[in-house]
Every structure is written in structure tokens, then in C-alpha cells.
Amino acid sequence: MYISLVVPCFNEENNIEPFYNAVEGVFGKNFDNTELIFINDGSHDNTMQELKKIYNKNKNNVKIINFSRNFGKEAALLAGLKKSTGEYVSIIDADLQQDPKYLIQMIKFLDNNPQYDAVAAYQQIRKEDKMLTFFKNIFYNLINRISEVEFVKSASDFRTLRRSVVDAIIQLPEKCRFSKGIFSWVGFDTYYMEYQVQSRNSGESKWNFMKLFKYAINGIISFSNIPLITSSIMGILFCLLSFLYMIFVIIKTIMFGEPVAGFPTIVCILLFISGLQLLFIGILGQYIAKTFTETKNRPVYIIKEYLE
Structure with a gap:
């Protein structure tokens, strides 16, 4: 043999x-x-x-x-x-x-x-x-x-x-x-x-x-699309949460009048969401890079x- x-x-x-x-x-x-x-x-x-x-x-x-x-x-x-x-x-x-x-x-x-x-x-x-x-x-x-x-x-x-x-x-x-x-x-x-x-x-x-x-x-x-799926789910979730928070702010402002308060909260939310966006863009970039390498043949x- x-x-x-x-x-x-x-x-x-x-x-x-x-x-x-x-x-x-x-x-x-x-x-x-x-x-x-x-x-x-x-x-x-x-x-x-x-x-x-x-x-x-x-x-x-x-x-x-x-x-x-x-x-x-x-x-x-x-x-x-x-x-x-x-x-x-x-x-x-x-x-x-x-x-x-x-x-x-x-x-x-x-x-x-x-x-x-x-x-x-x-x-x-x-x-x-x-x-x-x-x-x-x-x-x-x-x-x-x-x-x-x-x-x-x-x-x-x-x-x-x-x-x-x-x-x-x-x-x-x-x-x-x-x-x-x-x-x-x-x-x-x-x-x-x-x-x-x-x-x-x-x-x-x-x-x-x-x-x-x-x-x-x-x-x-190479062997999982879950990071992309997770990014999409998180994006939908944060869009929903942002929409609900926007409604909450509008109703609260109309009823109680609070146009200035909440600035630190907004800054923290923006920083957190921006970080997530960069993370998900990086994940997407990894998949695009693999695709780019494959298509160069x-x-x-x-x-x-x-x-x-």
C-alpha cells in the first residue's frame, strides 16, 4: 500500500x-x-x-x-x-x-x-x-x-x-x-x-x-454567516428602541415640558450606538474582504x- x-x-x-x-x-x-x-x-x-x-x-x-x-x-x-x-x-x-x-x-x-x-x-x-x-x-x-x-x-x-x-x-x-x-x-x-x-x-x-x-x-x-445575521438583528432592535424612545421624549416634552434635560443620556446612547455601528461595519468589512479575495481569482x- x-x-x-x-x-x-x-x-x-x-x-x-x-x-x-x-x-x-x-x-x-x-x-x-x-x-x-x-x-x-x-x-x-x-x-x-x-x-x-x-x-x-x-x-x-x-x-x-x-x-x-x-x-x-x-x-x-x-x-x-x-x-x-x-x-x-x-x-x-x-x-x-x-x-x-x-x-x-x-x-x-x-x-x-x-x-x-x-x-x-x-x-x-x-x-x-x-x-x-x-x-x-x-x-x-x-x-x-x-x-x-x-x-x-x-x-x-x-x-x-x-x-x-x-x-x-x-x-x-x-x-x-x-x-x-x-x-x-x-x-x-x-x-x-x-x-x-x-x-x-x-x-x-x-x-x-x-x-x-x-x-x-x-x-x-469562512464557516458562519451568524455575525452578519446578528448585525442585522441588532440593527433592527436598536431602530425599534430608538423609535420608542423618540415617542417617549415627544410625549414627555408635550406633557411636562423638558427641552434641555437628558443631555448626558443622549451622549452616552450616541457613543454606544456609534461603537456598535463601527463594530458591525468591521464585521461586514471582513466578509467583503473575503469576497474581494475570492473574486480576484x-x-x-x-x-x-x-x-x-
Whole structure:
């Protein structure tokens, strides 16, 4: 059985060779039936040079996609999936936080359970800052309430897919991609397998709070129209309240005569409503920006060099 490994790489020069050796050791005799598809996502270090070293050592098992610049992990995943040829396709990071030994467990599970189409790994206990975990929990609770598809908490991109799942994913033409949502949207039966995250072999995580925040916003905008609906409902509600308050002021002025009083109240109401308007304009702007990106029809990525 032929197996493809999709490995996004961004500034991973010290991890390439250890990762390759780890995969070779895990698969053993079956390594000849494995292809490693490395995607160099515009790295600024010597990642490409390290990739070429292992390519020259084993051209039969290694493919390299070299982007013209950094297009992001979502683009790298799509490029790797499109170039994959295996009956099973696994997505795994190059930093060895995701131990390649779990790939064998995923593949064996799919072999023994034909009713499942994919295996996704998740962390029961996350090894990260508690504040970051808190915000991630808020994100998953929120998006599962407003989205039509289910997002499994703590599920990662570390997963193994049957060819049918891969073919479905690469058919989606969208430019603003959010893989966690796409994996759920295409359907198919997925088994969630617990795993333990290892320490990085070298380097630091490329994800900080702001990048994760933008990623979360992208996910919400991509898989839910609820923010737009909420904006419309709030707009109608405040119009109704404003109309009722206007009637109240008119009647009160006619009956009791109070033309000047209430100035602080009016100022507070104006500031509050103006803030809401700016918030809703910002939400609308996010959707317009996504639409603008899609209509430009630019490619998700550009390949500078492809070695196979």
C-alpha cells in the first residue's frame, strides 16, 4: 500500500534530517512504499538546502515543492495534497512534535476499520499556556454554536486520510482556506485518536497569539454567516428602541415640558450606538474582504521549483 506524507516546512532547517530519519525508522521495510512531500513555504533559513540534501540521497521517496514566497500553512497543505498519490495521505509537521509513530497506528486503524475514512489526532492535555488554552476553548465553543459543521476541540491537522477524502478536499476552489473547517465540511467518517505532543526538536513555534486570533477570525468568517445575521438583528432592535424612545421624549416634552434635560443620556446612547455601528461595519468589512479575495481569482500559491 502506497502512503503519502504531506510535510509543510517554514524555517525548519534543523528539523529536516531528524524528521526524515525518524520517518524512515518508523516505517522500516515499508519505507519504499512511502512518499514524503515537503513544502518549503518561503523559508528564510537553509530549509531548502536541507531538503535538497535528503532529496539527493533518496529521489525515489522524496518530493519537494518550493514556493516563491511564504503563502501560509493552508496553501502548503493544499499543494501537498494535490501532489500526493498515495492511497493514504498523512499530514504531519516537520518539527517532530507530532511523533511519526502515530502514523502507523492511524494506518492500521483505517485498515481494520473500513467504515472510517480518516483519523485525526487530538490532544487531551494541551502543553501550552493556560491563557492560550482558555481562548482556544472560547473559540471552539463559539464556532460550534454558530457554524453548520462541527469543530472537534483540540483536533489538529495531524491526520491520515483516505484518497476519497483527499480528492474531495482538493476540489474546493476557495482561496481563503481554513483546513479545520474544510475537513469537517467535506464530511466522511472521522475517528479521533488521542496523542501526546512531544517537545520541538529545534526552533520555536511559528504561531503567536495574534496569528492564532486572525486564524480564528478567518475560521468564523469562512464557516458562519451568524455575525452578519446578528448585525442585522441588532440593527433592527436598536431602530425599534430608538423609535420608542423618540415617542417617549415627544410625549414627555408635550406633557411636562423638558427641552434641555437628558443631555448626558443622549451622549452616552450616541457613543454606544456609534461603537456598535463601527463594530458591525468591521464585521461586514471582513466578509467583503473575503469576497474581494475570492473574486480576484489569484492562485492560492505559486511554485518556484518542484523536485520529484
